Amino acid sequence: MAGETEQGSRYRQIAEQIKQAIHSGSLPPDSRLPSVRTLATQYSVSMTTALKTLRTLEDEHYAVARPKSGFFVAPRPVNKTFPTLINEQAREVAPLDEQTELHLxxxxxxxxxxxxxxxxxxxxxxxxxIGLLMRQMGYSKPALLGNTVKGTGYAPLKNEIARRAVDYGCNINADDILITNGCIEAISLALRATTRPGDIVAVESPCYFVLLQMLHNLNLRVIEVEAGPEGYVNVEKLTSLFQRKAVQAYLTINNINNPLGKSIPNEQKAYIARQADENDVVIIEDDIFGDTAFGERRPFPMRAFSPNAILCSGFSKTVAPGIRIGWVHSSNYMRKIASLKYTTSMGTSVLSQAAIAELLRSGGYDAHLRKLRRELKNQIQHMRQAVLRYFPPGTRVSDPEGGYVLWVEMPIGALNVRALFLKARNAGIGIAPGHIFATDHRYDHCFRLNAGFGWNAEVEQAIQQLAQWCQLSITQG
Ligand SMILES: Cc1ncc(COP(=O)(O)O)c(C=O)c1O
Incomplete structure (x- = not known):
């Protein structure tokens, strides 16, 4: 058993070294990798371990096997690792392991x-x-279901979005808006329009895991800037990256951050936006939770402070999770974004856009938002109180200013969140484990909870159960 474990870690170590050589360019695409025999001799391991190393590289798309010729570096190495994290010291980030892929x-x-x-x-x-509007509009305006999908979106919806943006400090032209399939497509288009593979993007840490996956899939590199004690990004660290030209873009959820739930104050946003402009850093902001803010005034996005910021949002968090209507606004990159959209999905369902446009125009959307915020605030508060009540001392829980989620931190080292995730799943309880919010292990003692499905006895029991498992994990060390 011990031998197996040793062998197990050895082939991973060797594979990691080879991956580093691939990343650094000393093993270029298409170059021949050492044979099984050479590798075995070179690293003093068995032929089985050497072969396993090569097979692992193949599984992770770093290598390709060519019949009768051996193993070669993959033509365009698919970056299975999250790329180098350039912090104060540059370091390699662990590969996205199978377990994490499974959890996602x-x-x-x-x-x-x-x-x-x-x-x-x-x-x-x-x-x-929305269902009724779709039925009515589909019936009275069948052209909405015709061949009208091409283009940047349904003009009345774009006008409504531009009109509402004035309320949160953004004077934007409806022509500079493009309607997308959800906010995720909006962000993806914005990143593709403004960056090239290998560019470095600053993100807030913890970072919404879909954004990390997106950066990874677009072959972009990432610097994760941790939040300060106020619960939003450390502004000094972030802007120092801009000043040192260490990043090309900043991808931000600066209003009701997912998962921390805080908004960056206006003064700081203005400063960040100014620094980004002065240092040619593109800001791409995901404002999908902006309308769910609990406070008196909806927070401003960074676009309110810089005409260059690219603003992405959508209606998944306010109208319906499955409606798949998002949008992107950019004053500078719209032509490129429109071209990318055209060749990605041509357009977005016009009937859904028309229904949302009508809801925004005359369907009591503001009254709905007020109710939604009230209910979310209430649900969040109940869940937060329960976490404070049931979880062991030393547990920290966020205090969100809007949205759906809470971020729970156990004392460092007190929790194996991967094990907790699986245990909870087996009991029918879904949580979002902390490790998927970073490219390394820094949140292995954390998890995110969603309060959006209401507060009731079953949810309370689930919180109690999670608390017991966390307590057990502390007791058992
Ligand atoms: C921060 C953030 N952005 C975007 C999305 C997804 O947006 P959409 O469903 O509109 O693509 C989510 C969903 O949870 C999210 O949390």
């Missing part, structure tokens, strides 16, 4: 108590109204 795949799959996602029960949303 499990998120959102069926479970009894839905604490994993960042959205809510259907009762929170005007889905009946």
């Amino acid at each position: 795949a499990m998120l959102g799959s069926d479970c009894r108590v839905r604490l994993d996602l960042a959205n809510g029960d259907l009762s929170l949303y005007p889905v009946k109204k």
Whole structure:
């Protein structure tokens, strides 16, 4: 058994060294990798371990096997690792291991108590109204279902978005808006329009895991800037990256951050935006939770402070999680974004856009938002109180200013969140484990909880159960 473990870690070590050589360019694409025999001699390991090393590289798309010729570096190495993290000291980030991939795949799959996602029960949303509008409009304007999908989106919806943006400090032209399939597509288009593979993007840490995955898939590198004690990004560290020209873009959820739930104050936003402009850093902001802020005034996005910021948002968190309507605004990159959209998905369902446009125009959207915020605030508060009540001393929980989620931190080293995630899943409880919010292990003692599915006895029991497992984990060391 011990031998197996040793062998197990040895082939990984060797594979890591080879990967580093691939990343650094000393093993260029298409170059021949050492044969099994050479590798075995070179590293003083068995032929089996050497072969396993090469097979691992193949599984992770770093290497390709060519019949009768051996193993070669993959033509364009698919970056299976999260790329180098350039911090004060540059360092390699661990590969996205199989377990993490599995956990990501499990998120959102069926479970009894839905604490994993960042959205809510259907009762929170005007889905009946949207359904009715779609039926009525599909009937009275069948052209909406015709060949009208091409282009940047349904003009009345773009006008409504531009009109509402004035309320949160953004004077934007409807022509500079493009409607997308959800906010995620908006961000992806914005990143593709403004960066090239290998560029470095600053993100807030912890970072919404889909954004990390997106950066990874676009072959972009990442610098994760941790939040300060106020719960939003450390502004000094962030802007020092801009000043040192260490990043090309800043991808930010600066309003009701996912997962921390805080907004960056206006003064800091203005400063960050100015620094970005002075240092040619593109700001791409994900403002999807802006409308869910609990406070008196909806927070401003960075676009309010710089005309160059690219603003992305959508209606998944306010109208219906499955409506798949998002949008992107850019004053500088719209032509490129439109071209990318055209060749990605041509356009976005016009009937859905028309229904949302009508809801925004005359469907009591503001009244709905007020109710949604009230309910979310109430649900968040109940769940937060329960975490404070049931979890062991030393547990920290965020105090969100809006949105759906809470971020829970156990004392460092007190929790193996991967094990907790699987245990909870087996009991029908979904949580979002901390490790998927970073490219390394810094949040292995944390997890995110969703309060969007209401507060009831079953949810309370689930919180109690999670608390007991965390307590057990502390007791057992
Ligand atoms: C920060 C953030 N951005 C974007 C999305 C997804 O947006 P959409 O469903 O509109 O693509 C989510 C969903 O949870 C999110 O949390």
